[in-house]
Amino acid sequence: MANSPIPEPELLRAILEPLLADFQYWFEKSHHLLETENISFLTQVQQNDLLARVQHAQKEVTAAQVLFNATDGKVGIEMATMIPWHRLLTECWQVSMKFRMDCLSGEK
Numbered sequence: 001m002a003n004s005p006i007p008e009p010e011l012l013r014a015i016l017e018p019l020l021a022d023f024q025y026w027f028e029k030s031h032h033l034l035e036t037e038n039i040s041f042l043t044q045v046q047q048n049d050l051l052a053r054v055q056h057a058q059k060e061v062t063a064a065q066v067l068f069n070a071t072d073g074k075v076g077i078e079m080a081t082m083i084p085w086h087r088l089l090t091e092c093w094q095v096s097m098k099f100r101m102d103c104l105s106g107e108k
Contacts, residue, residue: 013073020068020077023061023085030054030092039099054092057085 033039034051042050064077 009073012076016068016073016076019082020061020065023082023089024058024065026089026092027054027058027061027085030089030096031058033092033096033099037099039095040102041098042095050091050095053088057088061085 031051031054034047034054039047060081064081067075068077
């Protein structure tokens with residue numbers, strides 16, 4: 001959408017700031033789970049890979065937040081940048097749900 005008008009900074013701030021904060025929150029929860037628990041249905045390689053991807057995404061979100069704040073909310077983030085973050089969070093949520101279900105059933 002190269003010809004679309006640039007959103008007002010207030011609107012951009014109202015939408016983007018909480019979205020980036022949500023990404024940070026959920027990536028941190030995923031990071032903690034992957035770093036502190038042995039997830040039995042993942043191999044160690046799979047768990048380490050997922051953790052590395054979460055850590056990389058955390059750095060990307062932090063960079064986006066810094067850029068957003070440095071420009072006083074005048075720049076947005078392309079959807080193409082956020083879609084992989086959303087996919088990764090979906091993967092993390094699925095792992096977390098399965099892990100919790102395994103814990104509840106005593107199969108940890």
